[in-house]
Amino acid sequence: MTAQTVQQGDLVTVIGLEVHVQLETDTKIFCGCSTEQTDEPNENVCPVCLGLPGSLPVLNEAAVEAAVKIGKAIDADIPEETRFHRKNYYYPDLPKNFQITQYDEPICADGELEVAVEGTRRTITIERAHLEEDPGSLQHVGGGIDTADYTLVNYNRAGTPLMEIVTAPDFRSPDEVRAFLAELEEVLEYLGVFDAERDGSLRIDANLSIIPDEEIDGDGDEIGEEALAAANRTEVKNISSHKGAQKALAYEETRQKNAIQRGRAVEQETRHWDEARGITVSMRSKEEEKDYRYFEEADLPPLRVSGWKDEIAIPELxxxxxxxxxxxxxxxxxxxxxxxxxxxxxxxxxxxxxxxxxxxxxxxxxxxxxxxxxxxxxxxxxxxxxxxxxxxxxxxxxxxxxxxxxxxxxxxxxxxxxxxxxxxxxxxxxxxxTDEDDVQEAVVEAIDENPDAVADYEAGEDGAINFLVGQVMQKTGGSADPGDVNQLLRAELEG
Ligand SMILES: [Zn+2]
Known part of the structure; x- marks a missing residue:
């Protein structure tokens, strides 16, 4: 973005993503339950993924291997030793009242992914990518999240391995987000760690804020940390597709710009993307990190991937x-x-x-x-x-x-x-x-290969047809009937 193209007082959109990717493993991340999606609710469960007292988690090697592959594909640092933490919060889909996740020592840090948007290449920084367990799933009956009569909970999904991929606030438009998600999904599929067809395998939370363009440096990439901190942002949850992300963020971008242009403040809050209605709705004020009281997961030893990670190969991306x-x-x-x-x-x-x-x-x-x-x-x-x-x-x-x-x-x-x-x-x-097929193909070829003669014919120069007949005769080794060829050419040119 140059000074010439941006008017003073213009507003710039700043978007960052948290992408939750279900890793394709046979069993859950901390127990031996199957990750298969079944119609029967609460079928693939055990004391570990139901969070029953006294049960202990055991880390699934396949999930770690998938995480290392992702780290290599995004050119991230994969530290010698990483650790799991408990993120404490109460929600019905989380039977333990905490989620086992990674906090200050994620398995991947400081990666990047290049995307092309309308011919322009941009590198999106991936600040971190960490392993965690998926919560269960909720089914709202008789309405949406804010209007349902009651809600059912299914723990089949609880404990499915997730990679949470967190980008820097590098996106400047919903289109860039869509391009990034498409590229990311391709990479994950190439790695064989992800099944795009699986329901809910990709879930996106996006934060969006609108910042005056004076706060952006010359090339449009760098934003002052102060400006970013000063701008209120909303986090949009419940996005489940590339197209959904683009639509949700376009809606949110317009909503915030309208508010600012009318002199109203943008609330810092979490909003829910209502796919059916095509709008975002306010849910609650956003939790802060301190609300989660992170502490180390004492039931899991530190994870060392040091030498092993070198043995894990990834395919051409x-x-x-x-x-x-x-x-x-x-x-x-x-x-x-x-x-x-x-x-x-x-x-x-x-x-x-x-x-x-x-x-x-x-x-x-x-x-x-x-x-x-x-x-x-x-x-x-x-x-x-x-x-x-x-x-x-x-x-x-x-x-x-x-x-x-x-x-x-x-x-x-x-x-x-x-x-x-x-x-x-x-x-x-x-x-x-048949021989007729050969002649017909030669007719089509002669027309494709001789645009000048075709143009002459179309301009009314009837003699041009003779040149084309000659071409077809050559292609068929003289076996065709020139009169038929003449007819076929005319039919093809008129059609
Ligand atoms: Zn289980």
Whole structure:
């Protein structure tokens, strides 16, 4: 942001996030209960996660391993020794009356994640990321959180491992927040520590304040600590998606700016995002850290990850893979971005690109396959067992056995809709390539490859058609009938 683009007295939005990520482990963080989501409430519980007297927590190694992977992916410091604390508060979803979490010695500190927003790259500082246990879940019956007749509590979720990722107040717009969350989710999926499909696996609290632009340094990144401390901020809770975060924060941004412009003070408070109504509502004044009376969790020894953490490997991350795809396969940014959107998509693309032309592979995976899956509200993980069939379909196109049009519009769709294999669809629908198909493809190619002749034809120069006929005759080795080609070209150009 430069002085020229900001008027004196303008207001700047400052946002920081706390992102709670459920780690994908088989069992809970401090007991052997399953983390599987079941329909039956209070099924996966035991004395530890119910907080019964005398029960003792035992730390789950898989949760620590996932935390170390996240730390490495965000380039954080992972100290030799970390520790757990008790965060004391009473709430019905917390059976012990305290949450085991980390306080002044988190497992990851001082990391970062780079995001691109409309072509501009920004580095978001991640102040800390720590391990903790998830509380149970509440089900409000007969209304929302503020209007329900009564509330049910389910402790199946209590004790699910969580990573709380806390950013610096580095965001300047709700759009940046959305881009960050998308990037973070991609990274977590690549690491194999997170399941985006799981209900409630990503939960976001966001704090937002509005600060006069005089308090911001030249490049728009640095904000004086005093200005930040002086501005009242609200914490918005209960956000569960990228889109929700963007909408909730856009609402909150407008609400605060309106208040300030009308000379009213912004209350320092916690607000609840009501997704259905599309508004934030006031909940309570925000607790301060001292209210939680943190003290060390004496039932768990200090956690030492020193030598072990070096043995934990992480895969190539989405941003690095995007860059490599662009260089290695000569893909444009959009294709590279689509093809690295999940690790499964990227792995599958590389499998196809290793056997066939990388351009053809990109068209088939990024456009055709993802397009058809998206249309059916499906993901590539849903057809993991059938990817060899998709590869076979690309082979049928690459070896010229069927037309690209039939492959895309008939075979792929039938595969997804009625589960047939590509060879079955080709045989049953009689889609084997004919001479006419070859001529038709040559017609389309000749038109694509000769825009000047097409422009001449469209400008009324009828002779240009003869040039195109010649091109098609060349492509078909002279086997086509020039009169037919002429008709086909005209039909294609008029259509
Ligand atoms: Zn348990």
């Amino acid at each position: 989405p941003s690095a893979r995007r860059e490599r795809f662009r260089a290695e396969y000569d893909l444009d940014e959009e294709a590279a971005s689509k093809l690295t959107s999940t690790k499964q998509v990227a792995d599958f693309y590389e499998t196809v690109a290793s056997e066939f032309d990388p351009d053809l592979a990109a068209t088939w995976v990024a456009d055709n396959l993802l397009g058809e899956l998206n249309y059916r509200d499906m993901e590539i993980v849903g057809i993991e067992g059938r990817l060899e069939e998709v590869t076979r379909l690309v082979e049928l196109v690459a070896t010229d056995e069927i037309t690209a049009k039939n492959a895309r519009e008939t075979v792929l769709r039938s595969m997804l809709d009625d589960g047939r294999t590509p060879d079955e669809v080709v045989a049953e629908e009689g889609l084997g390539k």
